[in-house]
Amino acid sequence: MTAHRTAPAPLPAEELAALTGRLHQDGVIGLPQAFTREWVRRLDxxxxxxxxxxxGREGGAVGRGPNRYYVEIHPEQVRGFVDLVSHPWITAVAEAVLGAEYRIVEVGFDVPLAGAVDQPWHRDFPMPEETSRHRRLNSLAVNVTAVDTEPDMGPFEIAPGTHWDDGAGFEHGMFPPREAYRRYHDLAVRKFPRMGDISIRSALTVHRGTANHSAKSRPVLVLGLDGPGADNGARHDTAVTREFWAALPEAVRAHLDCPIVDTLRPITQKHTIEGLVMGASD
Known part of the structure; x- marks a missing residue:
């Protein structure tokens, strides 16, 4: 585990209110230079x-389209895990949106390799009743780029405000019909984060990875957070060893929702509907 060389300053109350308001409106916010480039190099x-x-093993990575992979990992595979989940900007937004009892349920990463193609527009899971009926977000995804994103590297594309779209006509509750693509294309914003930048979004906001025309990969860490009543943890197999758990600060243990084991087992990725629709990687 590592520690911030210089602890980031907490968000002022007025800035936090503005950020959470924009997250509610757009479904995504960016926070530049949350981490140092040195920290991100270790993450990479x-x-x-x-x-x-x-x-190198069966079921270790799941395809999210040609030349594009998702891998779920255990927290202790990231040396800066404590830095990440205790970052005051992340914890402040999580508490403001999800409540003080939010849970860490996912640590993973996406890797679009050279030759990755445009994904279909999608959200990461069907809209829960709490959002559709009460217009409340009960989960968030934190993205941390491991590289400087350039225009030819297949940048992430997101359609602000679409986290409120009724998904009744979406295939599997996740994939809008192709006749709706023009609207998402017109709304879409491409993101070009640099090392140290993070974003926080609702995974319901319709988005896609775009085609990677470069010879480089664009790895992005994903941290999944649930509020009370959300059940995204059931989709993940995160665990920690007893030694790692004992070394965690109490403020982190209070939010980490996973089994504590003697020995970690490599995670076999779930072959989800998302992977089936987007196609396997080569």
């Missing part, structure tokens, strides 16, 4: 190690 190394391991 950890992702590369985990990705090589995952691709």
């Amino acid at each position: 190394e950890d992702i590369a190690t985990a990705f090589a391991d995952a691709r």
Whole structure:
């Protein structure tokens, strides 16, 4: 585990209110320079190690389209895990949107390799009743880019405000019909984060990865957070060892919702509907 060389300053109350208001309105916010480039270089190394391991065993990585993979990992595979989940900007937004009892339920990463193609527009899971009926968000996804994103690297594309779209006509509650694509294309914003930048979004906001025309990969860490009543943890197999758990600050243990085990087992990725629709990687 590592620590911030310089602890980031907490968000002022008025800035936090503005950020959560924009998150409610757009479904996504960006927070530049949350981490140092040195910290992100270590993250990139950890992702590369985990990705090589995952691709070397059956079920270690799941396709999210040609030349595009998702891998779920255990928290202790990221040396900066404590830095990430205790970052005051992330914890402040999580508490403001999800409540003080939010839970950490997912640690993983996406890797679009050279040759990755445009994904279909999608949200990451069907809209829960709390959102459709009461217009409340009960989960968030934090994205941390491991590289400087350039225009030819297949940047992430998101359609602000679409987290409130009625998904009744979406295939599997996740994939809008193709006749709706023009609207998403017109709304879409491409994101070009640099090392150290993070975003926080509702995974219901319709989005896609775009085609990677470069010779480089674009790895992105994903941290999944649930509020009370959300059940996204059931989709994930995160665990920690007893030694790792004992070394965690109490403020982190209070939010980490996963089994505590003697020995970690490599995670076999779930072959989800999302993977089936987007197609396997080569």
